[in-house]
Amino acid sequence: MDSSETPFGYDAFRRTCPSHTVLEMLASKWVYLTVCALRRGRLRNGELARKLEGITPKMLTQTLRVLERDGLVRREVFPVIPPRVEYELTELGQNLAGLLNQIRSWAEEHAPEIKDARVRASAVHGEMAAAS
Amino acid sequence: MDSSETPFGYDAFRRTCPSHTVLEMLASKWVYLTVCALRRGRLRNGELARKLEGITPKMLTQTLRVLERDGLVRREVFPVIPPRVEYELTELGQNLAGLLNQIRSWAEEHAPEIKDARVRASAVHGEMAAAS
DNA sequence: CGGTATCCCGCGCGATACTG
DNA sequence: CAGTATCGCGCGGGATACCG
16 A cells, blocks of 8 residues: 555665665765765866865765765776876766755755744744844 | 856855755755655654654654744644644645655665665675675 | 874764653 | 653764875
8 A cells, every 4th residue: 555655665764675774875964965066067076075165074085985885976086196086976876966956956945934934933932032 | 156056046055055054954864754754744743653664752853843943844733632733744845845755756766776786885895794 | 186094072863751 | 642851872973183
């Protein structure tokens, strides 16, 4: 029953389902942004670091390794000095990038009303510290 | 420049941009699943708890409070005994649910190849403990 | 330049028990 | 039934320093 929700025999609501771990992987701010950043084409490590404002070297590498491991990103090393490494989305990654970018657009489009909703919620719960 | 990426004047790549905090809120496994679970209509607390396999009471409440605060979920309390509380998506929430559900579908659809990619990655890095 | 390696803090989140 | 309260730990992730 309810197979209309899971036409592929996988069910992300189940902890033990592989698709659940995929969802866990996707549920990361840096994964979102990294995939979106690579959407227009390949980028170097430093270019990514600059585009992903606030990311630390550690998190950048870690995020890219996860994406590479899962087949969403391809890593290419050029044996030159100084080193040059480029990252690009695989086809699978590009496929996903379309969806993630919609989420990003949605976040940007609806940021104002969500911000307002948060302000209203704070007001209701007596957080009027700025009332002075 | 690059305004084609941010047609609404917001830029999720910037830490201080409100849309960035929205993306952070969305980057949560339980937010994903809760919104998807409510997609077909309103549900009671217990129904959600059963559908979201493995969620603790604490995380369920916390997630619902965040979604309510941000205007994605509406909470309705019925003053009866035993208590009855129902949750449903607002219009904004339903709007988002379409996108999140695509991600979930994508995760379920591509779970096999990602699982394979992980196995291959493990093999390469010498993790052949199961080779016996 | 493109990474690792280390340290360590904060808090996310789970487990459990209790209340109206 | 639908939550709160409390405790605790694991680890995500930031800061920093170092390497090829």
